[in-house]
Amino acid sequence: MAEDPILGELSGDKVLLGGAATGELYEQGSFGRPVPGGLHLSLVEAAYLLDRGRISVRVGGEDLDFQSFFEAATALEAGFEFRYVVYKDLRERGYYVQPGVTDFRVYPRGGKPGKTPAEFYVHVVSEREPVPLKELVEPAKIARQMRKRLMLAVVDEESDITFYEAKDRDLKGEMEVEAPGGTATLLEDRVMLWDPEASEALHEGGFYGKPVGGRLQLSLVESAYLLEKGVLRIVDRSGAPLTPEEFSRRSRLVEEEFDMKRLVYRDLRDRRLVVKTGFKFGSHFRVYKRVEGSKKVPHSEYLVHSVPEGHIFHLPVVSRAVRLAHSVRKQMVFARQEGDEVKYLEIRRLKP
Amino acid sequence: MAEDPILGELSGDKVLLGGAATGELYEQGSFGRPVPGGLHLSLVEAAYLLDRGRISVRVGGEDLDFQSFFEAATALEAGFEFRYVVYKDLRERGYYVQPGVTDFRVYPRGGKPGKTPAEFYVHVVSEREPVPLKELVEPAKIARQMRKRLMLAVVDEESDITFYEAKDRDLKGEMEVEAPGGTATLLEDRVMLWDPEASEALHEGGFYGKPVGGRLQLSLVESAYLLEKGVLRIVDRSGAPLTPEEFSRRSRLVEEEFDMKRLVYRDLRDRRLVVKTGFKFGSHFRVYKRVEGSKKVPHSEYLVHSVPEGHIFHLPVVSRAVRLAHSVRKQMVFARQEGDEVKYLEIRRLKP
Numbered sequence: 001m002a003e004d005p006i007l008g009e010l011s012g013d014k015v016l017l018g019g020a021a022t023g024e025l026y027e028q029g030s031f032g033r034p035v036p037g038g039l040h041l042s043l044v045e046a047a048y049l050l051d052r053g054r055i056s057v058r059v060g061g062e063d064l065d066f067q068s069f070f071e072a073a074t075a076l077e078a079g080f081e082f083r084y085v086v087y088k089d090l091r092e093r094g095y096y097v098q099p100g101v102t103d104f105r106v107y108p109r110g111g112k113p114g115k116t117p118a119e120f121y122v123h124v125v126s127e128r129e130p131v132p133l134k135e136l137v138e139p140a141k142i143a144r145q146m147r148k149r150l151m152l153a154v155v156d157e158e159s160d161i162t163f164y165e166a167k168d169r170d171l172k173g174e175m176e177v178e179a180p181g182g183t184a185t186l187l188e189d190r191v192m193l194w195d196p197e198a199s200e201a202l203h204e205g206g207f208y209g210k211p212v213g214g215r216l217q218l219s220l221v222e223s224a225y226l227l228e229k230g231v232l233r234i235v236d237r238s239g240a241p242l243t244p245e246e247f248s249r250r251s252r253l254v255e256e257e258f259d260m261k262r263l264v265y266r267d268l269r270d271r272r273l274v275v276k277t278g279f280k281f282g283s284h285f286r287v288y289k290r291v292e293g294s295k296k297v298p299h300s301e302y303l304v305h306s307v308p309e310g311h312i313f314h315l316p317v318v319s320r321a322v323r324l325a326h327s328v329r330k331q332m333v334f335a336r337q338e339g340d341e342v343k344y345l346e347i348r349r350l351k352p
Numbered sequence: 353m354a355e356d357p358i359l360g361e362l363s364g365d366k367v368l369l370g371g372a373a374t375g376e377l378y379e380q381g382s383f384g385r386p387v388p389g390g391l392h393l394s395l396v397e398a399a400y401l402l403d404r405g406r407i408s409v410r411v412g413g414e415d416l417d418f419q420s421f422f423e424a425a426t427a428l429e430a431g432f433e434f435r436y437v438v439y440k441d442l443r444e445r446g447y448y449v450q451p452g453v454t455d456f457r458v459y460p461r462g463g464k465p466g467k468t469p470a471e472f473y474v475h476v477v478s479e480r481e482p483v484p485l486k487e488l489v490e491p492a493k494i495a496r497q498m499r500k501r502l503m504l505a506v507v508d509e510e511s512d513i514t515f516y517e518a519k520d521r522d523l524k525g526e527m528e529v530e531a532p533g534g535t536a537t538l539l540e541d542r543v544m545l546w547d548p549e550a551s552e553a554l555h556e557g558g559f560y561g562k563p564v565g566g567r568l569q570l571s572l573v574e575s576a577y578l579l580e581k582g583v584l585r586i587v588d589r590s591g592a593p594l595t596p597e598e599f600s601r602r603s604r605l606v607e608e609e610f611d612m613k614r615l616v617y618r619d620l621r622d623r624r625l626v627v628k629t630g631f632k633f634g635s636h637f638r639v640y641k642r643v644e645g646s647k648k649v650p651h652s653e654y655l656v657h658s659v660p661e662g663h664i665f666h667l668p669v670v671s672r673a674v675r676l677a678h679s680v681r682k683q684m685v686f687a688r689q690e691g692d693e694v695k696y697l698e699i700r701r702l703k704p
Binding site (some may be wrong): 081126191212213217255276281323 | 540546571
């Protein structure tokens with residue numbers, strides 16, 4: 001900067017600049033909000049410009065150096081440190097950033113306020129903050145209504161930032177299943193279909209279960225679904241047939257999350273997707289759009305994990321889930337019940 | 353099998369065979385335990401041999417087909433289904449497997465009972481079973497004392513098996529740190545060292561903190577360590593110096609797990625390792641054996657996650673952590689406090 005810093009005055013949670021600043025800072029750089037006869041900067045904008053020597057900040061007739069201003073700002077504004085780190089990072093990557101309904105509005109690369117609409121609403125959060133599911137679902141909805149995308153900027157304890165996008169997904173598959181009947185037995189905590197023909201047909205036709213020496217071993221959610229659809233008859237070890245209600249009751253004893261998983265499993269299968277356990281990936285399900293028989297099993301597209309409506313995300317856990325999903329080229333999707341519907345929220349890593 | 357099946361009698365949780373079986377099944381195949389005048393098979397061994405037509409099983413004068421025997425066995429023995437799946441899998445991979453102190457003893461490839469010592473103690477567990485930390489720590493100790501390795505065979509809801517090894521680790525680094533002093537400020541929830549020289553020396557010399565425009569941003573655990581070692585002086589925003597106790601007290605308000613993390617951080621640094629946040633990997637720390645300045649940061653070797661002594665593992669979470677660690681070529685290590693020591697348990701995937 002050749003020119004002298006523009007003089008600003010700290011007042012409350014703003015820094016007030018004279019009208020001269022409007023041209024240089026607002027029109028050229030999209031900093032601040034113009035007011036009659038001057039320009040108002042948020043504390044984050046002011047810290048950024050102060051650090052660059054573009055402005056000076058005075059309070060009670062005294063100049064504040066960066067350290068004193070920064071210390072004052074963190075005391076004035078909860079979360080200032082996080083917002084500053086994210087604001088600085090995005091600005092230094094060449095994005096135009098403005099305060100917005102969420103923490104910031106970010107403009108697309110090459111775009112700027114007045115010229116292009118903003119692309120992202122940015123929500124800044126510390127890795128330590130638990131994030132309730134609905135604090136992602138609601139902003140994601142609003143963002144979509146406003147034709148924006150929701151960006152989650154997670155700041156870790158070393159001020160590294162990980163960017164995520166959260167968005168509603170409508171999953172669809174292309175699987176046509178014609179499943180033959182059969183009678184299976186509920187054993188200790190899984191179901192076995194004994195008949196070899198039925199076993200093969202069910203596995204080849206719908207990619208259900210796991211063949212174990214001519215027989216088919218079905219998971220509880222698979223069995224509940226096939227029982228409900230009237231495809232399978234399920235008996236206990238004494239040979240007594242089980243109703244779907246009784247089967248569910250027994251499954252709940254084995255698997256705490258059975259009801260939640262069953263609901264999501266059914267919804268995904270009804271969407272003509274193929275659903276298998278995601279255990280090896282630490283999620284409830286891995287999901288295929290279509291599987292043509294067990295000879296050529298394709299790559300599964302999604303990892304789906306069911307969470308209750310009141311779920312609270314711990315960001316290190318989300319970070320691990322999303323990173324793992326990407327490392328195996330899958331999309332990480334969280335499923336929840338909303339009323340009597342199942343809704344899907346994808347969380348993916350962004351690399352701005 | 354050309355020969356007729358050997359006749360066996362189901363009695364309690366054993367299948368009893370006559371002396372003739374000893375030669376064919378025990379001496380050739382290492383099945384069962386010889387008793388005067390005969391051979392005793394466990395239910396798992398019997399199911400395996402029955403499925404192969406090597407034996408027939410009778411109870412009360414009646415022959416049992418595989419289905420009836422299997423149904424009976426799951427009723428007689430909790431966890432039979434899981435053990436059968438694992439036993440069958442290992443046998444079909446060509447390993448000799450025998451009942452042991454844990455579920456099974458497995459012999460090294462090419463080895464067999466009487467010829468070579470067993471290599472693994474196998475602990476079979478359902479993905480749904482919560483596993484207390486000490487149920488891994490104790491068997492791992494015993495296995496090591498017996499010069500064996502501890503294998504965890506986790507059976508998922510579709511009877512797929514994931515094998516893990518759990519073992520104690522003694523981590524060591526090669527980092528020489530000479531750290532200059534300085535005064536830093538505790539802000540809202542992180543610490544800032546303002547002096548550029550001190551900042552650079554600390555970052556380059558010990559890979560501490562994150563440089564933010566000439567200043568150094570330190571995490572709470574880093575700061576607590578440097579404060580404790582007398583390297584840093586830490587003041588609050590009013591300039592009042594903080595004792596290590598006061599700093600810890602304030603840190604606890606920000607970070608629930610602060611004490612546990614601080615303890616492990618200190619132990620790792622004292623072991624001359626370089627410790628940074630593992631947030632991007634969903635663990636507490638990523639750990640380097642040595643870092644020669646920030647210009648050429650090497651690959652970090654370990655992901656370390658601290659858990660309380662009474663921790664209970666949920667296997668899908670372990671599966672995710674270990675899989676993620678391997679996908680970035682790191683070792684997954686869980687740290688716990690034992691008395692006034694910190695101990696490390698590595699959990700790694702095995703591919704038998």
